[in-house]
Amino acid sequence: MKLVAIIDIILVILFLYLIFIHQYVLGRRKFKCLRCGKCCGFRINLPKEDIAKIKKAGYKDFLEKGNQLKRVNGYCIFMNLDDGITSCKLENSAKPIICKNFPHKKGFFGREADYRCRSFWK
Numbered sequence: 001m002k003l004v005a006i007i008d009i010i011l012v013i014l015f016l017y018l019i020f021i022h023q024y025v026l027g028r029r030k031f032k033c034l035r036c037g038k039c040c041g042f043r044i045n046l047p048k049e050d051i052a053k054i055k056k057a058g059y060k061d062f063l064e065k066g067n068q069l070k071r072v073n074g075y076c077i078f079m080n081l082d083d084g085i086t087s088c089k090l091e092n093s094a095k096p097i098i099c100k101n102f103p104h105k106k107g108f109f110g111r112e113a114d115y116r117c118r119s120f121w122k
């Protein structure tokens with residue numbers, strides 16, 4: 001009976017690590033972008049503030065399905081690909097906040113990392 005209780009405790013600790021602590025540790029890691037463009041393939045819903053910033057920068061027709069950023073061939077309309085290295089056509093002041101902060105996001109214990117970013121797995 002005690003062995004079952006010990007195994008249960010170990011499983012709970014492992015679960016907590018995988019869900020919370022691992023994200024916390026990744027969020028504290030130093031980030032260096034690989035310019036792979038994987039993040040440019042995510043679907044992004046823009047808040048009104050970001051839409052206004054992009055319009056102010058002179059861009060039109062960049063939305064699809066409401067507030068979703070338009071995609072071409074599965075990637076963001078603003079993604080620029082040059083010799084396998086990606087960059088953004090938007091100047092920093094017009095970039096959506098989610099793009100500026102990626103791969104970091106708010107989490108339960110503060111700043112967390114988005115595990116889909118390849119930089120954290122190198």
